[in-house]
Amino acid sequence: MNKLTVLFGTESGNAELVAEDVAAALEENGTTAEVVDMQDYPVDDLGAEDLVILVVSTYGEGDLPATAAPFREALVESKPDLSGVRFAAFGLGDSTYETYNLGVATLRSTFTALGATQIGETGYHDADSGLNPSDVAVAWVNTVLTLAAPA
Numbered sequence: 001m002n003k004l005t006v007l008f009g010t011e012s013g014n015a016e017l018v019a020e021d022v023a024a025a026l027e028e029n030g031t032t033a034e035v036v037d038m039q040d041y042p043v044d045d046l047g048a049e050d051l052v053i054l055v056v057s058t059y060g061e062g063d064l065p066a067t068a069a070p071f072r073e074a075l076v077e078s079k080p081d082l083s084g085v086r087f088a089a090f091g092l093g094d095s096t097y098e099t100y101n102l103g104v105a106t107l108r109s110t111f112t113a114l115g116a117t118q119i120g121e122t123g124y125h126d127a128d129s130g131l132n133p134s135d136v137a138v139a140w141v142n143t144v145l146t147l148a149a150p151a
């Protein structure tokens with residue numbers, strides 16, 4: 001895996017920090033990782049990606065955060081063919097909410113409905129755990145990417 005895109009969706013910035021730390025860890029291992037805010041990413045470009053890493057929080061009552069909601073709406077509207085796209089997904093949430101980490105589940109469903117293939121298990125950060133989100137995400141991504149040999 002030489003190049004991939006890390007797409008983050010955030011409300012208060014945690015997912016952005018995690019995305020940047022994940023990209024930095026990947027770069028250390030020789031993978032070029034471009035970090036892009038979901039709200040700035042044209043969904044019609046997605047079909048040309050080989051592998052994307054989604055990093056997204058949950059807000060409101062199980063909703064997508066501000067920068068992920070328009071991205072998902074654009075996907076639902078323009079329905080790009082993602083059958084050649086592989087993705088890994090990491091969610092940030094807080095288990096004190098009944099709607100724990102529903103945001104990443106929503107986005108995952110949208111991707112698979114458009115034909116994309118998920119690699120590995122979804123990763124989760126629980127704000128109630130006291131763990132550092134980047135530490136959890138970097139450990140997760142290293143596990144997931146061992147599964148991501150080029151298709």
Ligand SMILES: Cc1cc2nc3c(=O)[nH]c(=O)nc-3n(C[C@H](O)[C@H](O)[C@H](O)COP(=O)(O)O)c2cc1C
Nearest residue numbers: 010011012013014015057058060062093094100101
């Ligand atoms: C107003 C508010 C609503 C939230 N709602 C949820 C929720 O429904 N489910 C969940 O798992 N986490 C929820 N969280 C926790 C956030 O997802 C968590 O703090 C996360 O780290 C925020 O990441 P972000 O800064 O990238 O948006 C909520 C947090 C706040 C402040």
